[in-house]
Amino acid sequence: MRFIQAKDYEDMSRIAADIIAAQVILKPDSVLGLATGSSPEGIYRKLIESYRKGELDFGRATSINLDEYKGLDGENSQSYRYYMDHQLFDFINIDKKRTFVPDGTIEDAEEACRIYDGIIRDNGPVTLQLLGIGCNGHIGFNEPAEEFSTGTHCVDLAESTISANARFFDSIEDVPRQAITMGIGSIMQAEKILLIASGKSKAKAIKEAFRGKITPKVPASILQLHKDVIVVGDVEAFSEMELKQ
Ligand code: F6R
Secondary structure: OEEEEEOOHHHHHHHHHHHHHHHHHHOOOOEEEEOOOOOOHHHHHHHHHHHHOOOOOOOOOEEEEOEEEOOOOOOOOOOHHHHHHHHOHHHOOOOHHHEEOOOOOOOOHHHHHHHHHHHHHHHOOOOEEEEOOOOOOOEOOEOOOOOOOOOOEEEEOOHHHHHHHHHHOOOHHHOOOEEEEOOHHHHHOOOEEEEEEOOHHHHHHHHHHHHOOOOOOOHHHHHHHOOOEEEEEEOOOOOOOOOOO
16 A cells, blocks of 8 residues: 655645556556545546646546435436536546446436446456545445445445535535445455545544554445555645654
């Protein structure tokens, strides 16, 4: 596991975008595991910039996103499909047919999960998985639990996640209570993992995930067992954890 300390959000975004860019340049048909939320926005801006300068070509890449709110369709501006289209896909030359996000509109959640596991099986393994981290240590929407999940499943979002994500909605009542998320088992199958974290609110989760014991109560702690993880965090995100020089 490698830790890279960035100065601030901007610097974190630059370093992480460079890692993703290098991946796409070295292996143009990479399968990128992508995340939503505030953390990756800067990375996506930088990837778009590089694409516009002619430095990056996503023409052969595939993307598989981590999660989607249950009940929201891609036209809904709060859905993760909408986020991905508007933060990245619409501005680069990735083939939209090869960008996958769980379908939150399928009434039967188990069916939606089965379909997504099929998509992961047929298009994976993920070459480089980008992850953010929740203040409670979640990755994807794998919330603290009694055991680690394996495949795609429908989760009840933790109260802390609902409040954290309320900032994207008009009111907290509008935040969906359930989501479809890739399981921890699928995340762990990625060849490489790049986790990003910015700000003081992530410091405790980062410390518990990477310096604490491996437990499903801190889902990100499982990453200690992955062979190729890079954590790029800013000074505040690493502020509770000592980094070896
Ligand atoms: C989003 C996702 C979540 C976020 C996490 C951090 O697709 O899977 O695990 O990465 O909630 O969110 P932000 O970046 O908004 O702090």
